[in-house]
Amino acid sequence: MEKRIPAPLAEVVHSCLADKFSRNEVMPDDHYFFRVISGEVKIVLSDVTQVFGPGDTILLPRRQLSTVIQYPKDNQPYQCVLIIFKHERLKDYYSRNRAKEQTALSTAVRSYAKHPLLESYFGSLIPYFDLPDGLPEKILALKIDEALTILRTIDECVDAFLADFSEPGKIDLASFMEQNYMFNMPLKKFSYLTGRSLTTFKRDFINIYGSTPQRWLTKRRLKLAHDLLSENKQKPVEVYREVGFENLSHFSYAFKKQFGYAPKEIL
Structure with a gap:
């Protein structure tokens, strides 16, 4: 309500x-x-x-x-x-x-x-x-x-x-992404917050990481998920949203594809 x-x-x-x-x-x-x-x-x-x-x-x-x-x-x-x-x-x-x-x-x-x-x-x-x-x-x-x-x-x-009415200026892309990769947002939002057009954001990203933003984000989020599962002993159902995935089944599929075993096998 x-x-x-x-x-x-x-x-x-x-x-x-x-x-x-x-x-x-x-x-x-x-x-x-x-x-x-x-x-x-x-x-x-x-x-x-x-x-x-x-x-x-x-x-x-x-x-x-x-x-x-x-x-x-x-x-x-x-x-x-x-x-x-x-x-x-x-x-x-x-x-x-x-x-x-x-x-x-x-x-x-x-x-x-x-x-x-x-x-x-x-x-x-x-x-x-x-x-x-x-x-x-x-x-x-x-x-x-x-x-x-x-x-x-x-x-x-x-x-x-x-009282700050300024728009975001161009900032260091790598530092921003390392701090905020776990947030599940459209690339357009990421580009806006780094002070870039979407085209410039994708180009700068590939120049820095040698990978597309989508592939890098998935890999980085899966690494964080692995750390949370193995070190913090959290359950997959507690982790997948925290690292930026929208649903558990997609997370489990991507995790197994990346590491060769299902998230629940770590526990």
Whole structure:
């Protein structure tokens, strides 16, 4: 079940997954600001995994590659209230509120402890989801402004994310791929994040690795899967999604083709 405060761009959402388990690779085009009501959410980055539960408030910056896993906990469904900070909203806000000058931070998930301003804000949103006609645009705009003002009050560094309207520039392809190969995304997304067209991305990739991106990604993901199975004693059903495969049967087939034995034979 998902309720939205009706808006042209669905900027405020109440999500409830009931008994469902949800896992998605995401690279949001906008900043996601959300409060977990019940259940748990696991956010997997290239170098760290974080788990959040009821009462936790999280900011997932735009263009942050991550795997987001949402699931029930303690007989409660996963529920959250999500505010999406759209590009145009942010530009309008910062045209009226000067951003603090600071050194840009590396992109990462930011989390916030309970705070009276956050408790009051999210508590005020819940009743709005029952309005039959939704919030008027002017009130929605005020609630978005309020969220941004609260964030800037409790996090002095957040402007480095929210006030950054730049597009990704050309970066070192090899370093980026070694850090993010496990994320199951279209090549077009990988090329965009490295500041390249898809054609240039494929050409540069072959020049660096002597292989097509698809073949390299499969081989690299299978190596990671082998390590997780043999060293961490994880089960194939726990591993295949973590390393970027969409289903267990494809993973098992590719694994056996690569190593000569099935994933379950390692255990």
